[in-house]
Protein backbone atom coordinates (compact mmCIF):
# COMPACT_ATOMS: atom_id res chain seq x y z
CA UNK A 1 0.00 0.00 0.00
CA UNK A 2 2.97 2.27 0.63
CA UNK A 3 3.63 2.13 -3.14
CA UNK A 4 0.49 4.20 -3.74
CA UNK A 5 -0.82 7.64 -2.78
CA UNK A 6 -4.55 7.71 -2.11
CA UNK A 7 -6.36 10.38 -4.15
CA UNK A 8 -10.11 9.92 -3.54
CA UNK A 9 -12.91 7.40 -3.13
CA UNK A 10 -14.51 6.78 -6.54
CA UNK A 11 -17.32 4.53 -5.40
CA UNK A 12 -18.74 2.25 -2.76
CA UNK A 13 -19.95 -1.26 -3.47
CA UNK A 14 -21.73 -3.75 -1.26
CA UNK A 15 -18.42 -5.40 -0.35
CA UNK A 16 -16.19 -2.36 0.13
CA UNK A 17 -14.79 0.82 -1.41
CA UNK A 18 -13.09 1.66 -4.68
CA UNK A 19 -10.29 4.20 -4.16
CA UNK A 20 -8.40 6.13 -6.83
CA UNK A 21 -4.64 5.96 -6.14
CA UNK A 22 -1.44 7.04 -7.84
CA UNK A 23 1.69 4.90 -8.07
CA UNK A 24 4.63 6.66 -6.39
CA UNK A 25 6.96 5.07 -8.96
CA UNK A 26 5.23 5.58 -12.28
CA UNK A 27 2.66 8.26 -11.35
CA UNK A 28 0.13 6.07 -13.14
CA UNK A 29 -3.38 6.15 -11.65
CA UNK A 30 -5.10 2.96 -10.50
CA UNK A 31 -8.21 1.96 -8.61
CA UNK A 32 -7.81 -0.13 -5.48
CA UNK A 33 -10.90 -2.10 -4.57
CA UNK A 34 -10.98 -3.00 -0.85
CA UNK A 35 -12.93 -6.11 -0.02
CA UNK A 36 -13.63 -7.02 3.59
CA UNK A 37 -12.29 -10.55 4.11
CA UNK A 38 -14.61 -12.97 5.92
CA UNK A 39 -13.63 -14.15 9.36
CA UNK A 40 -14.33 -17.77 8.52
CA UNK A 41 -11.30 -19.52 7.01
CA UNK A 42 -13.59 -21.68 4.84
CA UNK A 43 -14.93 -18.62 3.04
CA UNK A 44 -11.62 -16.81 2.54
CA UNK A 45 -10.88 -18.44 -0.78
CA UNK A 46 -14.24 -17.37 -2.20
CA UNK A 47 -13.39 -13.74 -1.47
CA UNK A 48 -10.03 -14.10 -3.20
CA UNK A 49 -11.73 -15.49 -6.29
CA UNK A 50 -12.36 -12.05 -7.81
CA UNK A 51 -8.64 -11.20 -7.75
CA UNK A 52 -7.64 -14.59 -9.10
CA UNK A 53 -10.14 -14.53 -11.96
CA UNK A 54 -9.38 -10.92 -12.89
CA UNK A 55 -5.66 -11.72 -12.93
CA UNK A 56 -6.35 -14.33 -15.65
CA UNK A 57 -8.26 -11.94 -17.92
CA UNK A 58 -5.93 -9.99 -20.15
CA UNK A 59 -7.95 -8.32 -22.87
CA UNK A 60 -8.34 -4.73 -24.14
CA UNK A 61 -12.03 -4.82 -23.12
CA UNK A 62 -11.57 -6.10 -19.59
CA UNK A 63 -10.40 -3.92 -16.70
CA UNK A 64 -6.70 -4.73 -16.37
CA UNK A 65 -5.51 -6.31 -13.16
CA UNK A 66 -2.24 -5.03 -11.69
CA UNK A 67 -1.77 -6.77 -8.37
CA UNK A 68 -3.54 -7.76 -5.19
CA UNK A 69 -2.48 -7.99 -1.59
CA UNK A 70 -4.00 -8.49 1.82
CA UNK A 71 -3.80 -5.84 4.47
CA UNK A 72 -5.19 -6.67 7.91
CA UNK A 73 -8.70 -7.95 7.15
CA UNK A 74 -8.93 -6.37 3.69
CA UNK A 75 -8.22 -7.81 0.27
CA UNK A 76 -6.95 -4.99 -1.96
CA UNK A 77 -7.23 -5.46 -5.72
CA UNK A 78 -5.23 -2.94 -7.74
CA UNK A 79 -6.66 -2.44 -11.21
CA UNK A 80 -6.73 -0.12 -14.19
CA UNK A 81 -8.51 3.20 -13.57
CA UNK A 82 -11.36 3.82 -16.01
CA UNK A 83 -11.60 7.59 -15.99
CA UNK A 84 -14.82 7.65 -18.07
CA UNK A 85 -16.74 6.08 -15.14
CA UNK A 86 -19.32 3.37 -15.51
CA UNK A 87 -21.86 2.98 -18.31
CA UNK A 88 -24.82 3.53 -16.00
CA UNK A 89 -23.51 7.01 -15.14
CA UNK A 90 -22.93 7.63 -18.87
CA UNK A 91 -26.51 6.59 -19.73
CA UNK A 92 -27.91 8.79 -16.97
CA UNK A 93 -25.90 11.76 -18.27
CA UNK A 94 -27.71 11.48 -21.61
CA UNK A 95 -31.06 12.33 -19.95
CA UNK A 96 -33.34 12.11 -23.01
CA UNK A 97 -30.88 12.38 -25.91
CA UNK A 98 -30.38 8.97 -27.50
CA UNK A 99 -26.89 7.67 -28.24
CA UNK A 100 -26.03 7.63 -31.93
CA UNK A 101 -26.07 4.19 -33.54
CA UNK A 102 -22.31 4.32 -34.17
CA UNK A 103 -21.63 4.67 -30.44
CA UNK A 104 -24.05 1.87 -29.57
CA UNK A 105 -22.43 -0.49 -32.06
CA UNK A 106 -18.90 0.41 -31.00
CA UNK A 107 -19.58 -0.04 -27.29
CA UNK A 108 -21.61 -3.18 -27.73
CA UNK A 109 -19.01 -4.76 -30.04
CA UNK A 110 -16.36 -4.16 -27.39
CA UNK A 111 -18.58 -5.61 -24.64
CA UNK A 112 -19.02 -8.73 -26.73
CA UNK A 113 -15.28 -8.96 -27.40
CA UNK A 114 -14.60 -8.81 -23.63
CA UNK A 115 -17.37 -11.32 -22.88
CA UNK A 116 -16.09 -13.66 -25.59
CA UNK A 117 -12.68 -13.64 -23.93
CA UNK A 118 -14.25 -14.54 -20.57
CA UNK A 119 -16.38 -17.31 -22.07
CA UNK A 120 -13.40 -18.71 -23.99
CA UNK A 121 -11.82 -19.27 -20.61
CA UNK A 122 -14.96 -21.05 -19.50
CA UNK A 123 -15.76 -18.38 -16.98
CA UNK A 124 -19.20 -16.81 -16.57
CA UNK A 125 -19.33 -13.20 -15.38
CA UNK A 126 -22.91 -13.52 -14.02
CA UNK A 127 -23.24 -9.85 -13.08
CA UNK A 128 -22.99 -7.98 -16.37
CA UNK A 129 -24.85 -4.69 -15.97
CA UNK A 130 -24.25 -1.10 -17.02
CA UNK A 131 -22.82 -0.36 -13.54
CA UNK A 132 -20.14 -3.03 -13.99
CA UNK A 133 -19.09 -1.88 -17.46
CA UNK A 134 -16.59 0.96 -17.56
CA UNK A 135 -15.31 3.55 -20.01
CA UNK A 136 -11.56 4.06 -20.19
CA UNK A 137 -9.94 7.44 -20.87
CA UNK A 138 -9.65 6.57 -24.59
CA UNK A 139 -13.40 5.85 -24.77
CA UNK A 140 -13.01 2.08 -24.93
CA UNK A 141 -15.24 -0.31 -23.02
CA UNK A 142 -13.93 -2.40 -20.11
CA UNK A 143 -15.87 -5.16 -18.38
CA UNK A 144 -15.23 -5.09 -14.64
CA UNK A 145 -16.30 -6.47 -11.26
CA UNK A 146 -15.58 -10.19 -11.33
CA UNK A 147 -16.93 -10.62 -7.80
CA UNK A 148 -19.82 -12.79 -9.05
CA UNK A 149 -17.92 -14.72 -11.71
CA UNK A 150 -17.68 -18.49 -11.68
CA UNK A 151 -16.04 -21.24 -13.66
CA UNK A 152 -18.05 -23.66 -15.75
CA UNK A 153 -17.48 -27.31 -14.86
CA UNK A 154 -16.01 -26.12 -11.64
CA UNK A 155 -15.30 -28.33 -8.70
CA UNK A 156 -17.95 -28.73 -6.04
CA UNK A 157 -16.31 -26.09 -3.88
CA UNK A 158 -17.05 -23.42 -6.44
CA UNK A 159 -20.44 -24.47 -7.66
CA UNK A 160 -23.13 -22.46 -5.96
CA UNK A 161 -26.37 -20.64 -6.56
CA UNK A 162 -26.48 -17.76 -8.99
CA UNK A 163 -25.05 -14.39 -7.99
CA UNK A 164 -26.56 -11.62 -10.07
CA UNK A 165 -28.68 -8.49 -10.27
CA UNK A 166 -32.46 -9.06 -10.56
CA UNK A 167 -32.98 -6.43 -13.27
CA UNK A 168 -30.39 -8.21 -15.45
CA UNK A 169 -30.95 -11.84 -14.50
CA UNK A 170 -32.09 -14.29 -17.19
CA UNK A 171 -35.41 -16.19 -16.91
CA UNK A 172 -33.65 -19.53 -16.33
CA UNK A 173 -32.35 -18.23 -13.00
CA UNK A 174 -35.85 -17.40 -11.75
CA UNK A 175 -36.96 -20.75 -13.03
CA UNK A 176 -34.16 -22.56 -11.17
CA UNK A 177 -32.90 -24.10 -14.40
CA UNK A 178 -29.25 -24.62 -15.41
CA UNK A 179 -27.31 -21.56 -16.43
CA UNK A 180 -24.37 -21.05 -18.73
CA UNK A 181 -22.84 -18.55 -21.18
CA UNK A 182 -26.32 -17.70 -22.50
CA UNK A 183 -27.29 -16.22 -19.14
CA UNK A 184 -24.52 -13.62 -19.62
CA UNK A 185 -25.91 -13.02 -23.14
CA UNK A 186 -29.30 -12.13 -21.64
CA UNK A 187 -27.65 -9.59 -19.32
CA UNK A 188 -25.71 -8.11 -22.24
CA UNK A 189 -29.05 -7.83 -24.06
CA UNK A 190 -30.33 -5.70 -21.16
CA UNK A 191 -27.31 -3.40 -21.45
CA UNK A 192 -27.72 -3.16 -25.24
CA UNK A 193 -31.39 -2.26 -24.82
CA UNK A 194 -30.43 0.42 -22.27
CA UNK A 195 -27.95 1.88 -24.78
CA UNK A 196 -30.65 1.96 -27.46
CA UNK A 197 -33.47 3.45 -25.36
CA UNK A 198 -31.87 4.87 -22.15
CA UNK A 199 -34.45 2.70 -20.35
CA UNK A 200 -34.23 -0.69 -18.79
CA UNK A 201 -36.06 -3.31 -20.93
CA UNK A 202 -38.05 -4.72 -18.05
CA UNK A 203 -39.72 -1.71 -16.44
CA UNK A 204 -42.03 -2.73 -13.65
CA UNK A 205 -43.86 -1.35 -10.64
CA UNK A 206 -43.06 -4.28 -8.38
CA UNK A 207 -40.58 -7.13 -8.07
CA UNK A 208 -43.26 -9.61 -9.08
CA UNK A 209 -44.08 -7.66 -12.17
CA UNK A 210 -40.35 -7.46 -12.99
CA UNK A 211 -39.79 -11.20 -12.64
CA UNK A 212 -42.90 -11.98 -14.64
CA UNK A 213 -41.81 -9.72 -17.49
CA UNK A 214 -38.32 -11.24 -17.47
CA UNK A 215 -39.74 -14.77 -17.56
CA UNK A 216 -41.90 -13.83 -20.53
CA UNK A 217 -39.19 -11.81 -22.27
CA UNK A 218 -41.72 -8.97 -22.51
CA UNK A 219 -40.06 -5.65 -23.33
CA UNK A 220 -41.40 -2.43 -24.94
CA UNK A 221 -40.71 -2.08 -28.68
CA UNK A 222 -37.47 -0.43 -29.77
CA UNK A 223 -37.33 2.93 -31.56
CA UNK A 224 -37.76 2.47 -35.32
CA UNK A 225 -34.66 4.45 -36.29
CA UNK A 226 -32.35 1.63 -35.11
CA UNK A 227 -30.83 -0.67 -37.73
CA UNK A 228 -32.92 -3.74 -38.37
CA UNK A 229 -29.96 -5.99 -37.46
CA UNK A 230 -29.79 -4.49 -33.98
CA UNK A 231 -33.53 -4.92 -33.36
CA UNK A 232 -33.32 -8.51 -34.55
CA UNK A 233 -30.35 -9.14 -32.28
CA UNK A 234 -32.13 -7.80 -29.19
CA UNK A 235 -35.12 -9.98 -29.95
CA UNK A 236 -32.84 -13.02 -30.07
CA UNK A 237 -30.90 -12.08 -26.95
CA UNK A 238 -34.22 -11.97 -25.06
CA UNK A 239 -35.33 -15.44 -26.10
CA UNK A 240 -36.58 -17.05 -22.90
CA UNK A 241 -35.07 -20.40 -23.83
CA UNK A 242 -31.26 -20.01 -23.60
CA UNK A 243 -30.80 -22.46 -26.46
CA UNK A 244 -32.44 -19.95 -28.78
CA UNK A 245 -30.12 -17.11 -27.73
CA UNK A 246 -26.94 -16.56 -29.74
CA UNK A 247 -23.62 -16.84 -27.93
CA UNK A 248 -21.29 -13.81 -27.97
CA UNK A 249 -19.09 -15.79 -30.35
CA UNK A 250 -22.01 -16.09 -32.79
CA UNK A 251 -22.97 -12.44 -32.34
CA UNK A 252 -19.45 -11.41 -33.33
CA UNK A 253 -18.81 -13.89 -36.08
CA UNK A 254 -21.86 -15.33 -37.81
CA UNK A 255 -24.92 -13.28 -36.95
CA UNK A 256 -26.69 -10.79 -39.18
CA UNK A 257 -25.27 -8.05 -37.00
CA UNK A 258 -21.66 -9.36 -36.97
CA UNK A 259 -20.46 -7.32 -39.92
CA UNK A 260 -21.78 -4.10 -38.38
CA UNK A 261 -20.21 -4.89 -35.02
CA UNK A 262 -16.85 -6.01 -36.33
CA UNK A 263 -16.44 -2.85 -38.35
CA UNK A 264 -16.53 -1.06 -34.98
CA UNK A 265 -13.89 -3.15 -33.26
CA UNK A 266 -10.33 -1.85 -32.96
CA UNK A 267 -7.81 -4.08 -34.77
CA UNK A 268 -6.39 -5.58 -31.56
CA UNK A 269 -9.83 -6.72 -30.39
CA UNK A 270 -10.67 -7.94 -33.91
CA UNK A 271 -7.61 -10.18 -33.89
CA UNK A 272 -8.76 -11.76 -30.63
CA UNK A 273 -12.26 -12.31 -32.04
CA UNK A 274 -10.69 -14.13 -34.99
CA UNK A 275 -8.60 -16.20 -32.56
CA UNK A 276 -11.74 -17.20 -30.74
CA UNK A 277 -13.13 -18.67 -33.97
CA UNK A 278 -10.49 -21.38 -34.05
CA UNK A 279 -12.20 -24.67 -33.34
CA UNK A 280 -11.27 -26.18 -30.01
CA UNK A 281 -10.20 -22.85 -28.55
CA UNK A 282 -11.59 -23.94 -25.22
CA UNK A 283 -12.47 -27.27 -23.71
CA UNK A 284 -13.76 -28.84 -20.56
CA UNK A 285 -10.23 -29.20 -19.22
CA UNK A 286 -9.92 -25.44 -19.28
CA UNK A 287 -12.75 -25.05 -16.77
CA UNK A 288 -11.46 -27.88 -14.63
CA UNK A 289 -7.97 -26.33 -14.57
CA UNK A 290 -9.38 -22.98 -13.54
CA UNK A 291 -11.56 -24.57 -10.87
CA UNK A 292 -8.69 -26.62 -9.50
CA UNK A 293 -6.56 -23.53 -9.46
CA UNK A 294 -9.18 -21.58 -7.54
CA UNK A 295 -9.50 -24.43 -5.08
CA UNK A 296 -5.81 -25.12 -4.57
CA UNK A 297 -4.23 -21.73 -4.58
CA UNK A 298 -3.76 -20.20 -1.19
CA UNK A 299 -3.47 -16.70 -2.52
CA UNK A 300 -1.85 -14.16 -0.27
CA UNK A 301 -0.48 -11.93 -2.96
CA UNK A 302 -0.78 -11.98 -6.70
CA UNK A 303 0.47 -9.64 -9.32
CA UNK A 304 0.83 -9.19 -13.06
CA UNK A 305 4.46 -8.46 -12.36
CA UNK A 306 6.67 -10.44 -9.98
CA UNK A 307 4.69 -13.18 -8.27
CA UNK A 308 2.28 -13.75 -11.12
CA UNK A 309 -0.42 -16.36 -10.75
CA UNK A 310 0.42 -19.57 -12.58
CA UNK A 311 -1.82 -22.49 -13.32
CA UNK A 312 -0.72 -25.85 -11.94
CA UNK A 313 1.36 -27.70 -14.51
CA UNK A 314 -0.18 -31.09 -13.76
CA UNK A 315 -2.97 -32.16 -16.04
CA UNK A 316 -6.35 -32.48 -14.43
CA UNK A 317 -8.65 -35.39 -14.66
CA UNK A 318 -10.83 -35.04 -17.70
CA UNK A 319 -14.42 -35.19 -16.56
CA UNK A 320 -17.05 -37.03 -18.50
CA UNK A 321 -20.08 -34.90 -19.29
CA UNK A 322 -22.62 -35.28 -16.52
CA UNK A 323 -26.35 -35.73 -16.89
CA UNK A 324 -27.96 -32.82 -18.69
CA UNK A 325 -31.22 -31.18 -17.82
CA UNK A 326 -33.13 -30.74 -20.99
CA UNK A 327 -34.96 -27.57 -21.94
CA UNK A 328 -38.43 -27.87 -23.23
CA UNK A 329 -39.48 -25.71 -26.13
CA UNK A 330 -41.70 -23.70 -23.80
CA UNK A 331 -40.39 -20.71 -21.92
CA UNK A 332 -39.52 -21.22 -18.26
CA UNK A 333 -42.80 -21.32 -16.44
CA UNK A 334 -42.41 -22.30 -12.79
CA UNK A 335 -41.96 -18.71 -11.67
CA UNK A 336 -44.73 -17.58 -13.97
CA UNK A 337 -46.93 -20.16 -12.32
CA UNK A 338 -45.89 -19.10 -8.88
CA UNK A 339 -46.49 -15.45 -9.55
CA UNK A 340 -49.82 -15.90 -11.25
CA UNK A 341 -51.17 -18.32 -8.65
CA UNK A 342 -50.34 -15.84 -5.96
CA UNK A 343 -52.61 -13.24 -7.60
CA UNK A 344 -50.18 -10.53 -6.65
CA UNK A 345 -49.30 -9.22 -10.06
CA UNK A 346 -49.53 -5.60 -10.81
CA UNK A 347 -51.91 -4.91 -13.65
CA UNK A 348 -49.30 -3.21 -15.83
CA UNK A 349 -47.20 -6.33 -16.13
CA UNK A 350 -50.13 -8.40 -17.28
CA UNK A 351 -51.24 -5.78 -19.74
CA UNK A 352 -47.88 -5.40 -21.40
CA UNK A 353 -47.06 -9.08 -21.49
CA UNK A 354 -50.42 -9.78 -23.09
CA UNK A 355 -49.81 -7.25 -25.78
CA UNK A 356 -46.27 -8.52 -26.43
CA UNK A 357 -47.41 -12.10 -26.74
CA UNK A 358 -50.36 -11.00 -28.77
CA UNK A 359 -53.06 -13.24 -27.42
CA UNK A 360 -55.05 -13.12 -24.21
CA UNK A 361 -56.33 -16.66 -24.63
CA UNK A 362 -52.74 -17.92 -24.62
CA UNK A 363 -52.32 -16.35 -21.18
CA UNK A 364 -55.52 -17.94 -19.92
CA UNK A 365 -54.51 -21.32 -21.33
CA UNK A 366 -51.16 -21.11 -19.55
CA UNK A 367 -52.76 -20.12 -16.27
CA UNK A 368 -55.08 -23.11 -16.38
CA UNK A 369 -52.01 -25.30 -16.60
CA UNK A 370 -50.40 -23.72 -13.55
CA UNK A 371 -50.59 -26.22 -10.79
CA UNK A 372 -47.39 -25.87 -8.80
CA UNK A 373 -47.16 -24.16 -5.42
CA UNK A 374 -45.64 -20.69 -5.44
CA UNK A 375 -42.34 -20.34 -3.59
CA UNK A 376 -44.01 -18.66 -0.61
CA UNK A 377 -40.75 -17.56 0.95
CA UNK A 378 -39.80 -15.66 -2.20
CA UNK A 379 -43.26 -14.14 -2.49
CA UNK A 380 -43.23 -12.93 1.09
CA UNK A 381 -39.80 -11.35 0.66
CA UNK A 382 -40.84 -9.64 -2.56
CA UNK A 383 -44.11 -8.38 -1.08
CA UNK A 384 -42.30 -5.80 1.03
CA UNK A 385 -39.28 -5.22 -1.21
CA UNK A 386 -38.42 -1.87 -2.75
CA UNK A 387 -37.99 -2.18 -6.50
CA UNK A 388 -34.85 -0.02 -6.63
CA UNK A 389 -33.09 -2.73 -4.63
CA UNK A 390 -33.45 -4.98 -7.67
CA UNK A 391 -30.45 -3.14 -9.18
CA UNK A 392 -28.14 -4.60 -6.51
CA UNK A 393 -26.30 -7.91 -6.58
CA UNK A 394 -27.94 -10.90 -4.84
CA UNK A 395 -27.32 -14.55 -4.33
CA UNK A 396 -30.37 -16.12 -5.97
CA UNK A 397 -31.36 -19.61 -4.97
CA UNK A 398 -35.09 -19.94 -5.64
CA UNK A 399 -35.59 -23.27 -3.90
CA UNK A 400 -33.27 -22.55 -0.98
CA UNK A 401 -34.19 -21.31 2.48
CA UNK A 402 -33.06 -17.82 1.54
CA UNK A 403 -34.16 -17.33 -2.08
CA UNK A 404 -32.67 -13.82 -2.28
CA UNK A 405 -29.63 -13.19 -0.13
CA UNK A 406 -28.41 -9.62 -0.35
CA UNK A 407 -29.74 -6.15 0.35
CA UNK A 408 -33.26 -7.47 1.10
CA UNK A 409 -32.24 -10.02 3.71
CA UNK A 410 -30.68 -9.62 7.11
CA UNK A 411 -27.07 -10.74 7.23
CA UNK A 412 -26.75 -13.93 9.21
CA UNK A 413 -23.85 -15.11 11.33
CA UNK A 414 -20.58 -13.69 10.11
CA UNK A 415 -21.78 -10.33 8.84
CA UNK A 416 -18.62 -9.53 6.95
CA UNK A 417 -19.17 -12.45 4.61
CA UNK A 418 -21.34 -10.56 2.15
CA UNK A 419 -24.17 -12.34 0.34
CA UNK A 420 -22.33 -15.64 -0.05
CA UNK A 421 -23.89 -18.06 2.42
CA UNK A 422 -23.14 -21.73 2.39
CA UNK A 423 -25.73 -23.14 0.03
CA UNK A 424 -26.76 -26.60 -1.01
CA UNK A 425 -24.89 -27.29 -4.20
CA UNK A 426 -26.88 -28.26 -7.25
CA UNK A 427 -24.05 -29.20 -9.57
CA UNK A 428 -26.38 -29.82 -12.49
CA UNK A 429 -27.18 -26.13 -12.62
CA UNK A 430 -23.66 -25.11 -13.42
CA UNK A 431 -22.95 -27.74 -15.99
CA UNK A 432 -22.66 -26.52 -19.52
CA UNK A 433 -24.66 -28.37 -22.07
CA UNK A 434 -23.47 -29.68 -25.36
CA UNK A 435 -26.88 -30.04 -26.94
CA UNK A 436 -26.36 -26.95 -28.99
CA UNK A 437 -23.13 -25.89 -30.61
CA UNK A 438 -23.66 -22.26 -29.65
CA UNK A 439 -23.69 -23.06 -25.94
CA UNK A 440 -20.39 -23.59 -24.18
CA UNK A 441 -20.07 -27.33 -24.26
CA UNK A 442 -17.52 -30.05 -24.06
CA UNK A 443 -14.73 -30.71 -26.49
CA UNK A 444 -12.59 -33.46 -25.12
CA UNK A 445 -9.00 -34.17 -26.05
CA UNK A 446 -8.23 -30.70 -27.31
CA UNK A 447 -5.56 -28.88 -25.40
CA UNK A 448 -6.59 -25.27 -24.95
CA UNK A 449 -4.02 -22.59 -24.59
CA UNK A 450 -4.62 -20.22 -21.76
Ligand SMILES: Nc1ncnc2c1ncn2[C@@H]1O[C@H](COP(=O)(O)OP(=O)(O)OP(=O)(O)O)[C@@H](O)[C@H]1O
Nearest residue numbers: 010011012013014015018031080081082086145393
Ligand atom coordinates in the same frame (compact mmCIF):
# COMPACT_ATOMS: atom_id res chain seq x y z
N1 LIG B 1 -11.60 0.37 -12.30
C1 LIG B 1 -12.44 1.37 -12.01
N2 LIG B 1 -12.30 2.57 -12.61
C2 LIG B 1 -13.15 3.58 -12.32
N3 LIG B 1 -14.18 3.50 -11.43
C3 LIG B 1 -14.35 2.34 -10.81
C4 LIG B 1 -13.50 1.21 -11.05
N4 LIG B 1 -13.93 0.18 -10.28
C5 LIG B 1 -14.99 0.64 -9.59
N5 LIG B 1 -15.25 1.93 -9.89
C6 LIG B 1 -16.32 2.78 -9.33
O1 LIG B 1 -16.55 2.39 -8.01
C7 LIG B 1 -17.91 1.96 -7.84
C8 LIG B 1 -17.92 0.82 -6.85
O2 LIG B 1 -17.32 -0.30 -7.47
P1 LIG B 1 -17.34 -1.73 -6.82
O3 LIG B 1 -16.90 -2.70 -7.89
O4 LIG B 1 -16.57 -1.70 -5.57
O5 LIG B 1 -18.81 -1.99 -6.40
P2 LIG B 1 -20.17 -2.10 -7.21
O6 LIG B 1 -19.97 -2.82 -8.49
O7 LIG B 1 -20.80 -0.76 -7.31
O8 LIG B 1 -21.01 -2.94 -6.23
P3 LIG B 1 -20.92 -4.46 -5.94
O9 LIG B 1 -19.55 -4.75 -5.43
O10 LIG B 1 -21.98 -4.59 -4.92
O11 LIG B 1 -21.25 -5.14 -7.22
C9 LIG B 1 -18.37 1.58 -9.26
O12 LIG B 1 -19.75 1.71 -9.42
C10 LIG B 1 -17.62 2.58 -10.12
O13 LIG B 1 -18.33 3.77 -10.25
